[in-house]
Amino acid sequence: MTERTEQDVLERIERARRRRPRVTDERITLSHGSGGRATHTLIDALFLEAFRNPFLEPLEDQAVFSVGGSRLAFTTDTYVVSPLFFPGGSIGDLAVNGTVNDLAVSGARPLYLSAGFVLEEGFPVSDLRRIVAAMAAAAERAGVQIVTGDTKVVQRGKADACFVNTAGIGVLERPVHLSVSTAHPGDAVIVSGPVGDHGITIMLARGELGIESDLRSDTAPLTELVGLLLDAAPQTRFIRDATRGGVATICNELAEASGVAVVLDEEEIPVRPEVRGASEILGIDPLYVACEGRFVAVVGGDEAGPAVEALRSHPDGGAAAVIGRIADDPPGLVLVKTGFGGMRIMDMLVGDPLPRIC
Amino acid sequence: MCLGIPGEVVALDIDRPGMATVSVAGARRQINVMLVEEERVQPGDWVLIHVGFALAKIDEEEARLTLSHLEEMGQAYRDELRAISQSRID
């Protein structure tokens, strides 16, 4: 019997990771909402298992289908952020921008949103007014209309103040077929701006950790930036907005779905000093922290330069950068070249460092 | 979690002696500085923070010495390389 080598063990682990996940937990825990591995397992093994159909299977952030000759994109998102109001915006801004962005990153022009509210008995009407005003302003800025909605009220204690769900429809006028499974070795990975602003802002706004800063949420519509990107880089493979789980999660999803390695260069990833500082204090990695107005895109290697230049021409894209490349080996893994010159793995998020951030 | 990181003292809390505001790249937190009382930390000093307490004042001179020692080591190394490559030319 041969001695087990390190390589044998690593290969066995990779085989185990490729097996279909199952949900074995008896109860939902906060990990299921973090956007990391537990969330993915829940979606795959529970929701997809039950609902299975070709539109859902790609598990993109939106579904794309044709109706009467038009290609439409359709998405939904629910917002449970706490606190409701924070530097840079509110749950209202997230509810509009988040859904607009899920449409925009498929290459669609966002058109119409629905808005569903679950309100707790006792919730101040003045707060509701503020939220709704924010949604109206965000909708106007994003060029969408909120055309239908619903309101429910539950007894005190049965919902935390205010939850909002928005669903959105957009039309795909460009002949693009963006997908998480089409990255090729040699492609470049781009981020549209500094990462982690939103998640850290929320965490600090909760006040429990006693950390203060001048950070603001980065919530913003990405439609214009996506447009600039697709004009400059028609061979773009994939765009996704970096929400729960952050940039690292998207890269892992990409590596797994495309069967490639994503190799990031730590020094190239834009991070604001305060995000870095707060992350160091708390021992978390900014790459796992949510954004609400940033996307990660994969473009052909030779289109990277023009893509970044185009993004930087926009006020929201000043810090856009190429943060890594796609390689063929080791497939399914995300590697980070550290500033120090070493190499480390960046796995799918486990657990939930920041609950209820969007 | 059990991390110790360097932070810059930005203000001493006048209302609560023993507490100070410390900044890590702009992220600020109230830190208890009673364990470094004897160092008499002032705004501008750097301390090592761990779970909300300053454990030590960072000795900037020692930091400089450590780095310059490494720099010298580097310089010696580069000189050695240069000497080697020159001897090859000869």
Add this chain to the structure above:
Amino acid sequence: MRFVDEFRDREKAQVLATRIAALCEPGRRYGLMEICGGHTHTIYKHGIEDYLPEAVQLVHGPGCPVCVIPMGRVDDAIWIAEQQGVTMTSFGDLLRVPGSRGSFLDATARGADIRMVYSPLDSLRIARDNPDRRVVFMAIGFETTSPSTAMTVLRAAAEGLENFSVFCNHVLIIPALQAILASPELHIDGFIGPGHVSTVIGCEPYRFIAEERGRPFVVAGFEPLDILQSIQMLLLQLREGRSEVENQYTRVVPWEGNQKALQAIDEVMEPRPTFEWRGLGWIPDSAMRIRERYARFDAERLFDIPATRVADPPACQCGEVLRGIIKPWECRVFGTACTPETPIGTCMVSSEGACAAYYNFGRFSRQRVRQATPA
């Protein structure tokens, strides 16, 4: 970031790597143990092993305070959290550590009030703000952290708080080191010493390791250059046939330690006769408990804790990993049954645990740099 970025300089790292390689005697292998969880984390996170020759192997020791907590104590903590009116507060790292009936996170899902805090002072604030709740702080850590717990108890006493207590699981580094040195299976040539523990206890306590046990000991900082420089200093000692305690982390660690911190610990805590460590068994005088005069802040006195002893699951080899006898990948359940998502033991859960660090950061085959040369 100052005092951080400068100590991550790649060029200086390459110089140190060359020096380290040059100090290795041909044909000799070196086992250097790092005892602090923070070092384990940094080593993997920055890929420091890429700068070391094959001849130099880093061995992970029991320096992760979360990792050494036995399952029984986790169960006890969860039991406290599930008592009427209790708000348990804890560092984030502990929330997913598995007890025999699940982790803190699972207990929260069942309805327990468990909150993450960054500092014991935050726990105190929660107690102040919620006089109707019994707030308990799950105190863990080596000597780096015990002063903070002690100072917090003193603060609570000064304020006359009646609803705050500490479940004390603080452990001591020297007994852990003695247990390591007593292991016949280990071949450790030198130690990379715990930088932050040493800010409190100073460098003197390690003398016996260098003088009586003949192993070089270098107190090391936590940035990549600190660790590489410490390795270089250890190999230099070995090359020159010395065994001494040296301080690499001079910008932070005072040789005599922090007297105020030691006094605070001594005022509030006393050593327990014995304490159970995962993997190392029962070690006398290796952990602290709250003194009688602060009994009103001692959760072990206020609550009638079941104190059941729970054996580690049979598959778990955390003990051997913590003693440095096996590497994480050598554990039979590493990466398959035991993953960060489905951890069997503590080493896979704590961000400072060797298994977690290796799985999260180091888990792919890399070429070991034999001799770093400038680009």
